[in-house]
Amino acid sequence: MASRFDSAWAASDEALAAEMAEAIVIGGLDFMAVVSEVTSASKLAGMTVNSGISFTVFLSLAQLDPAGAKLLKGKEVTRGPFKGRVLEVLDVGGAGAEITVGPLNGR
Numbered sequence: 245m246a247s248r249f250d251s252a253w254a255a256s257d258e259a260l261a262a263e264m265a266e267a268i269v270i271g272g273l274d275f276m277a278v279v280s281e282v283t284s285a286s287k288l289a290g291m292t293v294n295s296g297i298s299f300t301v302f303l304s305l306a307q308l309d310p311a312g313a314k315l316l317k318g319k320e321v322t323r324g325p326f327k328g329r330v331l332e333v334l335d336v337g338g339a340g341a342e343i344t345v346g347p348l349n350g351r
Contacts, residue, residue, distance in 0.1 A: 250305055268301060270330065270343070271319030278302045282326055296347020297326050304340040313341045321345045 265276040280300040301321070303313075314333055321328045323345075332344040 253304075254306065266323070269322040270301070270316055271321075275301075275303060275307060277307070279323060282323070296349065297328050297345070298347075299323070299326075299328070299345050301343040301345060302340065303343065305338065306340075308341055316341075316343060320348065 266279055268275050268277050268279060279302070282297050282299045284297045313335065316330050317333050319330050321330060321343075327348045328345040329348050330343055331346040334342040334344070336342055
């Protein structure tokens with residue numbers, strides 16, 4: 245059941261999703277999420293230190309099962325041609341989650 249705060253932001257969340265969301269799959273579940281740009285192949289002093297992809301997924305509380313958000317850690321993520329794995333799930337104060345995605349073969 246949504247709180248009054250969540251209900252008040254519902255229209256804004258829908259407008260944001262309609263404007264900026266893209267389809268992604270996390271652990272076999274489909275989401276329409278706001279996602280950061282994809283970075284890849286970081287270099288440090290001329291050496292490749294990260295050959296995989298990296299991006300952040302932002303999900304609202306309405307998109308998450310509150311008890312299951314942390315269970316997304318380690319799940320495979322598909323974003324168009326990019327595949328990765330959930331490295332970290334950060335609860336953003338009960339308003340949703342910020343999910344850090346890294347290389348599929350990363351730890």
